[in-house]
Amino acid sequence: MLILGIDCGSRVTGYGVIESLGRTQRAVGYGAIRVPAGKDLADRLRFVADGIDEVVERFRPSEAAVEDVFQHRNVSSAFTLAHVRGVALLSAARAGLPVASYAPTQIKSSVVGHGTADKHQVRQMVTLLLGLQEEVKPLDVSDALAVAYCHASLRNAGALAG
Amino acid sequence: MLILGIDCGSRVTGYGVIESLGRTQRAVGYGAIRVPAGKDLADRLRFVADGIDEVVERFRPSEAAVEDVFQHRNVSSAFTLAHVRGVALLSAARAGLPVASYAPTQIKSSVVGHGTADKHQVRQMVTLLLGLQEEVKPLDVSDALAVAYCHASLRNAGALAG
Numbered sequence: 672m673l674i675l676g677i678d679c680g681s682r683v684t685g686y687g688v689i690e691s692l693g694r695t696q697r698a699v700g701y702g703a704i705r706v707p708a709g710k711d712l713a714d715r716l717r718f719v720a721d722g723i724d725e726v727v728e729r730f731r732p733s734e735a736a737v738e739d740v741f742q743h744r745n746v747s748s749a750f751t752l753a754h755v756r757g758v759a760l761l762s763a764a765r766a767g768l769p770v771a772s773y774a775p776t777q778i779k780s781s782v783v784g785h786g787t788a789d790k791h792q793v794r795q796m797v798t799l800l801l802g803l804q805e806e807v808k809p810l811d812v813s814d815a816l817a818v819a820y821c822h823a824s825l826r827n828a829g830a831l832a833g
Numbered sequence: 834m835l836i837l838g839i840d841c842g843s844r845v846t847g848y849g850v851i852e853s854l855g856r857t858q859r860a861v862g863y864g865a866i867r868v869p870a871g872k873d874l875a876d877r878l879r880f881v882a883d884g885i886d887e888v889v890e891r892f893r894p895s896e897a898a899v900e901d902v903f904q905h906r907n908v909s910s911a912f913t914l915a916h917v918r919g920v921a922l923l924s925a926a927r928a929g930l931p932v933a934s935y936a937p938t939q940i941k942s943s944v945v946g947h948g949t950a951d952k953h954q955v956r957q958m959v960t961l962l963l964g965l966q967e968e969v970k971p972l973d974v975s976d977a978l979a980v981a982y983c984h985a986s987l988r989n990a991g992a993l994a995g
Contacts, residue, residue, distance in 0.1 A: 758919050758920055
């Protein structure tokens with residue numbers, strides 16, 4: 672049972688694939704899709720979509736999870752992020768993967784134990800929980816692993832969302 | 834020279850293809866991609882993306898134009914719209930079409946002559962300007978034709994955007 676977590680970003684989109692073995696989870700693959708500078712939004716979206724398609728093709732996960740974008744502070748960044756999230760959801764849907772969506776506080780709670788953890792604490796816990804040899808970089812990647820971990824933890828509780 | 838205008842919506846996405854013949858424009862095709870009720874966001878996005886891909890395949894336009902979403906009143910609807918706009922931009926980019934983006938006021942100005950026109954006035958003018966036999970329905974379709982018309986009018990003024 673492989674779960675793909677995606678952390679959408681306008682410049683860097685992190686991904687993490689974890690194997691869910693009952694109560695334990697381990698990282699199978701992860702990385703960052705970095706959009707070259709200077710591209711316009713449509714080209715950036717194509718770059719991200721192609722990247723996610725490649726990840727799906729390579730790992731063949733059976734479910735995907737993303738973060739909600741609706742609680743972002745900066746409205747303009749959140750709009751751009753929603754475009755990226757749109758193409759991420761599309762890639763998952765076209766690959767036939769159900770996609771779950773979690774609030775940032777849910778993800779932090781499931782990984783760190785409380786909803787106000789910062790990204791570095793999330794990375795530290797992800798490293799421990801997934802048995803990684805070293806902390807992954809950049810933080811977009813640990814965030815992607817965190818949303819996959821959150822989904823692995825909560826999916827049995829019936830949290831699979833639209 | 835065919836231009837595809839897209840009016841993104843969470844339930845209905847309008848499209849309009851116009852042929853730009855110097856100073857005159859005529860409608861070549863138009864319609865609405867209606868997402869069946871009850872689908873989750875990822876499936877809705879797939880439905881819209883497949884619909885736009887079909888339109889592009891059928892008409893083979895050489896440029897596309899969409900409306901900005903950044904001035905929407907309702908933030909939650911605007912986020913959903915940004916997801917749809919993301920997959921619309923992706924479809925265009927994957928088809929190799931440059932995509933221009935226009936503010937609602939620009940579109941209204943170019944079609945009606947002032948930026949505060951309502952959607953019915955836009956439809957009335959689009960009907961006249963594109964030589965249509967009758968008013969198109971729903972308003973998402975006339976809005977899509979309007980953004981295509983706006984692009985046809987402004988592209989020679991160097992308005993092609995990212």
